[in-house]
Amino acid sequence: MSPDSFTSTWYSILLVLALIPTAIFFVDILRWMRMPPGPRPLPFIGNKLSIPRKHPWIQFQEWSKIYGPIFTIWIGRRPTCIISDADVAAELMEKRSSKYSSRPRFVTMGELYWDMATMLVQPYGKAWSIRRKLLHTALTPTALSLYQPVQEAEAVRLCNQLLEAPASWERHIERFTSSIVFTVSYGHRIDSLEDKTMKKRQEFMVYVASLNVPGAFLVESLPFLKYLPNAIAPWKAEVQRRGHEEAAFNMALVEDVQQDLDTAKDPSDVADSLCKILLLARKANPESFSILSDRDFSFLPAAIFGAGSDTTASTLCSAILALVTHPHVLQTAHDELDRVVGPNRLPTFADEPSLPYIRALCKEVLRWRPVSVLGGQPHATSEPDEYAGYHIPANTTVLGNSWAINMNERYYPNPHRMNPLRFLSPAEVLVYARPDESDDKGEPHPNSKMGHSTFGWGRRVCPGADLAVNSLFAAMSKLLWAYDIKPLKGVTYDIFDYTEGFNIRPNPFQCEIRVRSKAHREVLQENLKGAEKTMERFPVFDKSAEWVGI
Numbered sequence: 001m002s003p004d005s006f007t008s009t010w011y012s013i014l015l016v017l018a019l020i021p022t023a024i025f026f027v028d029i030l031r032w033m034r035m036p037p038g039p040r041p042l043p044f045i046g047n048k049l050s051i052p053r054k055h056p057w058i059q060f061q062e063w064s065k066i067y068g069p070i071f072t073i074w075i076g077r078r079p080t081c082i083i084s085d086a087d088v089a090a091e092l093m094e095k096r097s098s099k100y101s102s103r104p105r106f107v108t109m110g111e112l113y114w115d116m117a118t119m120l121v122q123p124y125g126k127a128w129s130i131r132r133k134l135l136h137t138a139l140t141p142t143a144l145s146l147y148q149p150v151q152e153a154e155a156v157r158l159c160n161q162l163l164e165a166p167a168s169w170e171r172h173i174e175r176f177t178s179s180i181v182f183t184v185s186y187g188h189r190i191d192s193l194e195d196k197t198m199k200k201r202q203e204f205m206v207y208v209a210s211l212n213v214p215g216a217f218l219v220e221s222l223p224f225l226k227y228l229p230n231a232i233a234p235w236k237a238e239v240q241r242r243g244h245e246e247a248a249f250n251m252a253l254v255e256d257v258q259q260d261l262d263t264a265k266d267p268s269d270v271a272d273s274l275c276k277i278l279l280l281a282r283k284a285n286p287e288s289f290s291i292l293s294d295r296d297f298s299f300l301p302a303a304i305f306g307a308g309s310d311t312t313a314s315t316l317c318s319a320i321l322a323l324v325t326h327p328h329v330l331q332t333a334h335d336e337l338d339r340v341v342g343p344n345r346l347p348t349f350a351d352e353p354s355l356p357y358i359r360a361l362c363k364e365v366l367r368w369r370p371v372s373v374l375g376g377q378p379h380a381t382s383e384p385d386e387y388a389g390y391h392i393p394a395n396t397t398v399l400g401n402s403w404a405i406n407m408n409e410r411y412y413p414n415p416h417r418m419n420p421l422r423f424l425s426p427a428e429v430l431v432y433a434r435p436d437e438s439d440d441k442g443e444p445h446p447n448s449k450m451g452h453s454t455f456g457w458g459r460r461v462c463p464g465a466d467l468a469v470n471s472l473f474a475a476m477s478k479l480l481w482a483y484d485i486k487p488l489k490g491v492t493y494d495i496f497d498y499t500e501g502f503n504i505r506p507n508p509f510q511c512e513i514r515v516r517s518k519a520h521r522e523v524l525q526e527n528l529k530g531a532e533k534t535m536e537r538f539p540v541f542d543k544s545a546e547w548v549g550i
C-alpha cells in the first residue's frame with residue numbers, strides 16, 4: 001500500500017468514526033422533536049445531570065409547570081415520559097391501557113435476580129396476565145372478607161403493643177403489616193420482626209432495593225453484558241446466587257403450606273391463604289398451571305410481601321406524622337369515635353359505614369403522602385402511540401407522578417394540609433367541618449377512581465388496594481379510638497422530611513402516643529385474648545427456615 005492510500009484509508013476511517021456519533025446525534029434530535037417536550041437534553045447523556053438524586057418528583061412537578069402535563073426526560077438516549085395530570089394518566093394508562101401496560105426492562109433485578117418469575121417486572125403479555133388472574137382469585141371481595149378477622153386481631157395486638165412500648169411505634173406498625181401480608185399469603189403469622197423467616201424476607205427486600213438503583217449496574221445500559229460468563233463477571237454470579245437463594249426460600253414456604261394440607265384431615269382445617277387457594281386449584285386443575293414451574297408458582301405468594309408490607313407500613317407512618325402535625329384532625333376523629341362507638345368497646349369493620357370521617361382520613365393520608373411517589377414500578381409502552389400531536393415510541397418508559405397529581409391545587413387546595421373533609425359529601429362536611437376548615441376542601445379529581453392516584457393506573461393498578469385500605473381502616477380506627485397521638489414538647493416536625501428512594505416514608509421521629517383513659521386501656525387488654533385466639537389459627541412458620549439452612 002502506498003503512503004498516500006494508507007493516509008486516505010485512515011482519513012476514511014476517522015471520517016466514518018466522526019460521522020457515526022453525528023448521525024446518531026441528528027437521529028436523536030429528530031426523536032426529541034417528535035416526543036412531548038421537556039428540559040433540554042445533552043447529546044448522549046440526556047438530562048442525567050439535571051435530575052436531582054434527592055426527591056426527583058419535586059423537580060418533575062416543577063418541570064410539569066413549564067413543559068405541561070406530559071413531558072419527556074432522557075436518561076442517556078432512553079426516553080421517559082412523565083405524566084403529572086390525572087386526565088392524561090387516565091387517557092393513556094387506562095383508556096389506552098393495551099399500549100401502556102408493559103414494564104421497562106430490568107436486566108439486573110428482573111432478568112438476572114428473579115429470572116422474570118415475579119409479576120412486578122413482567123412485560124404486558126401472557127406470562128403476566130396468567131399470574132395476575134391467579135393473584136386476583138385470592139383478593140376477591142369474598143376472600144377479602146375472610147382476612148378481616150385477622151386484620152382486626154392484628155390491630156388489637158398492635159394497640160396492645162403500643163401500651164407496653166409506645167416509643168417503638170414504627171416497629172410495631174411494621175410487624176402489624178408484615179403479619180397481615182404473611183397471613184394472607186401463607187396462612188402463617190409473624191409474631192416478631194426478629195423471627196427468622198421475617199428477617200430472611202427483609203434481607204431479600206433490602207438486596208432487591210439495592211439492585212433497583214438507576215446507574216448502579218452498567219448492564220442496564222449495555223444489556224449484552226448479562227451474557228458474560230460468571231467466571232469473569234463475579235457481580236453477575238453474586239446476583240444470581242442471591243436470586244437462587246430467594247427462590248429456594250419461596251419454594252420452602254410453599255412446601256410448608258403443602259405440608260399443612262397433607263397433614264390436615266380436611267383442607268378446611270388449614271387457614272385460608274393465597275397459597276392454600278392456589279395449591280388446591282393446582283391439584284384440581286393441573287393443566288391451568290402447566291405454564292408455571294414450582295419456582296414460578298412460589299413467586300405468586302412471595303410477590304405480595306414485597307409489594308404489600310412496606311407500602312402499608314409507610315402509609316401508617318405518614319398517618320402518625322399527619323396526626324402529630326394536624327391536631328384538629330385527631331380531635332374530629334375522637335369526636336366521631338366517641339359518638340358512634342363509645343368508650344366500652346373497640347370499633348370494628350361493622351362500624352365502618354357509620355365512621356365516614358375515619359374512612360375519609362385513611363383516603364386523605366393516601367393522597368397526602370403517596371408511598372409509591374412516582375407510581376410504583378414504571379409502565380412502558382408496548383406499541384407506538386400518538387398523543388396531543390406528539391409521538392410516543394414503543395418501549396418508552398412512562399411514569400405517573402403521583403406526587404404532582406395528588407398535590408394538584410386545582411383539586412386539592414392547600415395540598416400539604418391534611419384535610420379528610422376533601423373526601424366527604426357536602427352534607428357530611430356540614431357535620432364534621434371545624435370553623436377554619438371548609439374553605440380549602442376542593443373536590444377530588446373526577447378521573448381518579450379513589451379520589452387520588454396512589455394505587456396506580458389501568459391494568460397494572462395495585463391488585464392489593466382493597467386489602468391495604470382494610471388494613472389502614474382496622475389500624476387507624478382502633479389506634480384513634482384508644483390513643484392520643486401528639487407532638488412532643490419542644491420538637492419541630494417537618495412534613496417534608498422523608499426517606500429517599502421510590503417508596504417513601506417519614507424519616508424516624510418520636511411523638512407522644514398515650515392511651516386516652518383507664519377504660520380504654522381495659523377494653524384493649526380485654527380484647528387481646530380474643531385476638532390471640534383468632535391468631536392461633538395462623539401458626540408462626542417453623543419448618544421452612546430450616547429447610548433452606550438459615
Ligand code: HEM
Binds near residue numbers: 304307308460465
Ligand atoms: C398502601 C399500600 C399500597 C400502595 C400505596 C400500593 C401501591 C402500588 C402501586 C402504585 C403499584 C403500581 C401500579 C401501576 O403500575 O400502575 C402497585 C403494584 C402492585 N401492588 Fe400495591 N400498593 C399497596 C399495597 C399492596 C398490597 C397490600 C398488595 C398485596 C396484595 C399489593 C400488591 C401489588 C402487586 C402484586 C403489584 C404489581 C401489579 C402488576 O405489576 O401487575 N400492593 N402497588
